[in-house]
Amino acid sequence: MEKVRVFLKKTWVKWSLVGIAAIILFFIILYACIYFGMFGKLPTHDEIGSLKQAEATQVLDKNEKLIGKYYIYDRQPLEYEDLPKYLIDALVATEDARFYEHDGIDNVSLMRVFFKNILLRDKSAGGGSTITLQLAKNLYGRKNYALFSMLINKFKESIVAQRIEDVYSKQEILTLYFNTVPFPDNTYGIESASQKFFNKTASKLTVAEAATLVGTLKANTYYNPRIFSENSKKRRNVVLNQMVKYEYLDEARSERLKADSLVLKYYSFNHDVGLAPYFRAQVKEQLKDILKDHKKPNGDAYDLYKDGLIVHTTLDATMQSMAEEAMRVHLMKLQAAYEVSHGNNAPWIANKNLIKKAMMALPEYQRLKKAGVSEEAIEDSLSVKREMEVFTWKGDTTQMLSVKDSLQHYLKLLNTGMLSINPKTGAIQTYVGGIDFRYFKYDHVSQSERQVGSTFKPFVYTAAIENGMKPCSYYSIDAVTYTNYKNWTPTNAGQNPNAKTDINYNLEMALSNSVNTIAVKVLNDVGIPNVLKQAQKMGISKKLPAQPSLALGVAEISLKELIGAYASFVNNSYAVKPYMITRVEDRNGKLIVSFEPEVMEKPAYSDYTRQVLMQMMKATVDNGTASRLRSTYNLNNAIAGKTGTTQDNKDGWFVAITPNLVTVTWVGNDNYSIGFKTTALGQGANSALPMFAEFYQRLNKDEKFNDITKSQFESPSADVLSDMDCKLQKEDGFFKKIFTSKKKKKKFKGN
Template structure:
């Protein structure tokens, strides 16, 4: 019996021994596997440095002066990280409840969940913790399907543990939400919140956070735009998990689950969103800046990957007002243009006054400048093959004002599409604070997706009568003229060879008539009387006018000939707004600026703007010019900003969107119309905002046939009026309604009532007063 007992004890100890041998061997094997994984036996592992600074592609962000994101620049990853502090509590709770309920109690691996996953072969859920999922996103990549999925899982475990050692729980959550791809270029939680709900992450409601957390399972499958019912059910599952773990009550869960998904889709692409033309201008500006400002190690900043923050001068509210004003007016104006340019009314539509040969030349030039021509030429296609392709019908999406999306699908030849796009009027608008040069709004066209040429900065067209104030400024500055001085409205000729003119120059007024009356300078500018402008440039000489224009920021070529007085040189809206800002800023030119500061992803300041200014005019001359241009809106071509339409003007009232504007505050401005109504301009100023608008065709031969619709007061001024009307509705913008500041000891007489009184004493009847232009 004793022997049996001994044998039994021996057998027991043998079992114990083997148990510990097997246990130790298993433990050793696990440790060995982890060591092998950490040594890179199962594939490259991240270094300590990479763990400390995981590399993710970060989009460059454009930030408005009022703190809103205007848009981003990126290649593949539209990612802008946010800190844990900026994540709403309900989002974090939803994440933990759904993805890793024991997140705060483990160190990267959930042992309980792992054992359950092994025991039930994953049928009751996996065991990937948030840390493991982050490890996969950052360093492991797409989940493998062959035997390597096991070594991949081991790598995830090792990296997860390392992440837990290097980062706090809060940092890991932020990193995970910042790196996840939610689809539709929604890389990271900030992009996802903006794209799917049109708001910042901190503004997300519980049910909205639940939608985004639900997408973490598989953003392609749980896509709220394509599988609404599936995503709704997944959202309700997340809400159920939040109730299960006590983050919300059962009553809250039931209430939230009954809500519909309120998806507010706002795609973020280079061709969509707010300030598209401005953002593309900034892309060109940044490309130049990074070449001239390398990193400390000599490398260039990557504007698509390095997460730069560009603090711009644009005010998102004013930008929205500007875009709304452009769309509202241009849609109506375009409808009238289409009405006048049917093939029945105009066989050469949309071109006017051109022969077939001239039109063919324009079309061939446009064909060779097209993207289709360039891409086919790159492919090695012959010129004949390329030309033939332009006459084959194909499916395409084109711009259409009458569609809700401003697009329609159609079938036409590429050549017909070129002609179709020629029919659309183009526009440009820029608004600037004259005291600082800060550009507040920038609209380069009617729709960037279909019209990518930026008419604010890239385009240049004849300025027409908007150039006349530079002639008047030279006369007031050099000859000390007053707005109240007068000149006769008679035919006026500048002799041949005078001022470098090869032949006599005898400009006519726009109506072809001469009143024979003496007109004050204020009246003459208000009504764009060409004969008076010709007299002024004859007195001061073209060279003086060119010098003043150059000092006010007009850098394009200006020939020193008298005809420039009527605005024959080409300028763009960017330059013209900067120049007019000199008048509003008491004679000091401030170069327009669009960027105030650039920071890297860590907040280090890389660039700060230094204003570029120049004293051009005395305060007296600048104020006299403002006073002159106030006459334009008081009783001149800009008067419709204040008054109701006269009966004879109601013929085109329907195109003047937002009319009557009935603006009662002081406004200085100037309209401009070029030959054949090819260009319509309006430059408008209040004390702290200068805005320029241009409207015209892609070619000068695309225009209205008469001044009724083709003048600056009809084409461009309404955009300014609607924009300012919208600005004044928002008092937070602080747009001035005050009078322009008059300098102390003003040396130039701007009170024409004094001149009127003196003149009245010299004249016999009141009728004579009308003859002198008062």
């Protein structure tokens, strides 16, 4: 005892004890300061008990398949029952082997971290973080402090962790952890990670896949399986070894799993990529308006990015995938032929005025111009080359390009719009707004209005039949000059100038072969006001030009309005309004708002008129301008339709009508000054029709869509068949040939 007293009286011992006491006192004081909120308020037990983390809004297709999200942090919550046991085992074995034994803090490991941080100044000191401590960090984050930042954060997390353990069971803690822990690629929660990296729900993960994702928690970037697959595989194997070590997995099975390769099915929910990005962008815009009129029960506004809403849509993800693939296959071929046809004198190369005008529209040009920079200096600035990622059909490439080079590259690219709806309801089944949303944000389905060309002709013929014209009315194909419309003389595309001009077509032949001269004559006889009224009854709200060229489709109409009008031909004469959202629910599945199909209140025309027009448009596919659907693409389905091409081959259109699906496709250049070089290439039958054909071929191969592909049109009535029972064409009689002038002039009767 005396020796002990003597030892304690030694100066160095006294100071050592004082030092230890000071350190302990420092810890106590620091802990007390943190506990009482001097370094920021800590969450109370009640606040922890009512945790509500920001959740991504989910966008589901008609079959409730996840097709997209809107989020700040990509997070999707699950219940404990949704977590596979081996996923939980992998986490516990790797991150916190004594998770079920402690109260949230592993004191031995935690003290090691404290002393490493203070005495050894090791800022990378790790270890000691239990699952509950990690959860505390995930939920409340960390702050930077001037001194002892790591120590203060660890103390704060230990206090929060103990409170979490007081409030929640171990199962609830695991559930909270899996719903909040960050995974690679800005992904939060196991469900989002599972969907992103393996395209499946977490409940269906395999043991190896679960081990892969748990392995990424050590270092999100270094073990990201998308970027560093070999690192990820090695880490996966470490997790499997840990599972064996703690007897969650037998060694033989572990060895088999480690021998397997790492196979990802990566599916990004990034707003710009993934399935149906144009559709998802349009849904988001509609949701913003919808949510303005609907509040939470407490009166607060819904947050699209944080409140975990569930948006049910009309889209069919499988059909959408087929439509996008069909678009890529066709546009890749068409773009190549388009560039070859233009050759070295292509407008994006040789037309200096076109290039200059396009350049002046660039934001960068306008910024420099506003700053007072000279034209020469602006030209020099926009000609400086730099590394730039650009879109090509062979894949994205990085090239040394100037702004001017980039402009010319994008000027040559064709773009497209494609829309398919259920004609009975207007429910949108597929939606392709352009060739690539990353580079082309402009949506050709919802935003664009282009001249519709000959796809307007069925409206003219509908008005004619509805106003008493007989299907077997005959019109000469001869050109007529309309003297009171600046001597305008519409002609027929591709008509041989030496061909016989004394031929008369009935209405079926005229429409199925898209004869311009007859379409204008029919418009003349039925009257422009009646055609305008008929188009309006069919859901066309756009103000249309009251002039004879209306018959040839000079009106600019959106794909949505056009397809809604065409739907009436297989919807008992009722036009529809395309829609994409069926209902919106809160995170708990409680209904916020639902939507019903919007169908016109009255039929747009009689059953008789509808059946006549359907016979005419079936003839378009069987024998007319769309016959390559039969001859080239071997589609034997029940299909009616109409092709369309605008002046100077600027736009190519095709509308396909089947009993349970109506599809519109459009192709053209975003710069309206640039058209196709030839009609053979630019006509709707070549530029737009093949996209539908490629799409429908894919539908035919999938029995899931038999209700669409094997459906049949209704049989026309006896009256319709009788009234259409006449020759498709006939020549002028002997006396008419003698007394008819070769050059015809006519004063137009329309208003």
